[in-house]
Amino acid sequence: MLCLDFFCCGALMLCCTRLCVALPASPGLQLIPAHDPPVTEHTFPSTEASSASTVSHNAPCLVDDIFAELREAVGSDGELTNRSLTQFGICTVSDSSSGSVLLQLAKEMSRNQRHGLEVLHPTGVLLAEEDERGKLMLTFDLLQSPLLGLSPALLLAFESPPTGGNLVVTFTSQSLHPDAQTVCISGETLYIMLTGKASDGNVPQKWSISVETKSPDMNQSLKDILTGGKSGSNISMVPLLLFSGERGTDSRYHHSSSLASSQTPFLCELKRFLGDVLPQDHRESSPVHLDSLQSLPPLTLGLSSSDTLLAGLINSSSITIFSFGSWGSVFPVHRGELAFSPALLEELKQRLEQSVVKITTVIREEQVGQRATERLGRLKDLCVSDEGTGSRTGDRQYRAFLLLKALQTVARVYEVQRGLRATRAGPNNPVRANICGLRSLAVSLEKRLGLPETVNINNCHGSCAFPLTNGINHAVLLKFHIESENVDERAPCCVPVAYGALEVVEVNEQGTYLSMKQDVVAKECGCR
Incomplete structure (x- = not known):
């Protein structure tokens, strides 16, 4: 895929991120402070x-x-x-x-x-x-x-x-x-x-x-x-x-950019940060499209969002997927804003500070790289600073909320990784014992749209032998029945018995929306 942008200064040539440019020398050309130009399909x-x-x-x-x-x-x-x-x-x-x-x-x-x-x-x-x-x-x-x-x-x-x-x-x-x-x-x-x-x-x-x-x-x-x-x-x-x-x-x-009235710089930096900091999974499995999952009706994240909803999202333990979708051929005019009550805003600030410290430690210990640390610093600045973009209080609260959700997701991804490493190294590894229990299972999501690009939905594996893991009466009686040489019946199976949701924050030209994909992540196993 090709992209570009350019700047020039003297006899210059230029390049960039997903795009790059070359500029010729021309004494009349100067770098000009301005806003972002529209780039179309x-x-x-x-x-x-x-x-x-x-x-x-x-x-x-x-x-x-x-x-x-x-x-x-x-x-x-x-x-x-x-x-x-x-x-x-x-x-x-x-x-x-x-x-x-x-x-x-x-x-x-x-x-x-x-x-x-x-x-x-x-x-x-x-x-x-x-x-x-x-x-x-x-x-x-x-x-x-x-x-x-x-x-x-x-x-x-x-x-x-x-x-x-x-x-x-x-x-x-x-x-x-x-x-x-x-x-x-x-x-x-x-x-x-x-x-x-x-x-x-x-x-x-x-x-x-x-x-x-x-x-x-x-x-x-x-x-x-x-x-x-x-x-x-x-x-x-x-x-x-x-x-x-x-x-x-x-x-x-003369392009009068709508960038000043949108969250584009923050969202783009957030996308790059997640791409840098999240572990990369290079498996060639077919991606799952988020639209194929059953979902509750989407909720708009904006000034009308209630404190009850926002508090629930701040305290949620669900993994959050950020879908940056296709924003169309021009810069979005959407301005993302949220309005927290003073008490909830203080909680948001405290949680964000704690999360920044935690993820900074993760970046260092997991040797993610200096670039992720720098991006995190810029994201934090965009949550507290206007940077001359006409930012308002509602803008900054919106950014702080999305950054907190992103950092919570990063933290949980690495918690799962560390837990798996500890489990494999431990003497009571349930995988070795083949006992019914939770195992990690990462599935791929549609690339370029969802970050993370994989989500750990877990699965249950292992034998259902006495004593049964989370066995219910039906499973106990069934197990006794089969062990009495009634082999024609299905034996109790190790299956998920509790699930967690997946939160999807989608940003598009119309606004920011939250979709709850229920019963996605296996949380607990049992013999059924």
Whole structure:
């Protein structure tokens, strides 16, 4: 999947989180403080050599992901990390056309948290073989736009990390500056950044870019990378042109973002934090879609939510799944707010402080990484600070509540892990004794929507021998009956006898909703 965003400063080039960008040098370009630009779903119409390709983005997090990646691109020594070089396809740290620009942007990002960005979407993308050697040609159709008078950055974001080994790839076009640009693609590369030339924006344009490897034998591998290994000529990357520069008075290109009236920065940071801190399960099991579970009618989380409901959620022991869903093609105008009574608000604050301390300890002991600690710090700041976003008390209470629920979920996930480790190491391990009891069972949820991506629903395993585990009279009599050589009857089975619920907090364009999925997590076992 491809995404992008950009900034520019001098002869720059840029990259970012789930997206990345390259900016050309232009003395007239400056980093501009602003809000977030809208980024839409992209549908590329088919042409003679390519069929339609549609890529959907979690648009509201696009810019925030880029900013986050820039913040993390520079190490403690003030230089680009090896991770950032690989992620942005930069061949060497001394690469003047990319490395120096990325470094400059990353340092600028550490000083100014938000920047302006203009985005232009190609209306058509064509991938074709240029000659018998397998050399490829990428063609982008661009609509008429005054933005083309600025120096653009063409960002190509992979739908998934490329496979097939390491490749050194050269992109050549009169529309690029310089005309030939080299990138290094590996399995950890997420973005390709190319810097373009300013041009006449009064007419539609077509950019044709030749793409080839050093060895013609590797061109098929290159084609597989660009198409995601699928047959046909659809590219599995999302192309975007990024522009930075002084905005004029033309309202068509002055984006009045609704970000100031939404919770987008907090929600995006929360999503990244959960992705960093929760244990990763790489099993290939088929995911369960949350909509397939029976649920109580959803409740709206907002100013009308009662203290009774909020208190119950604060004290709930249920795992919470955060569904960030598809927020649509523009930034949500939804402003999440909650209104706690003074007493309940004080309880919320105390529980949040305790949870922050607890999860900080978990991050350290489980060696999750410094990045998770930094994200947690920013999340906490967003719960208590306006940060110039027009935040109100209700906004901050909403953030604090969601952060508390997220931290409670993280704590319970690691409690389960630690309990399993202790059980396996203990002398009275019920698994070894084959006694009816609770065992861990993690199932996968639909990826990119639910965090955590797995949930431990537990299951019951083991034998039902005397004395029966949580045996009821029917099971006792049945067991006696079977042991009296009446073998035609079903023997008592080890099954769940008590369940817990799963809470799902869903954020979409209309608001924030809570769904209770009852009887999801096995809590206790018995012989039945």
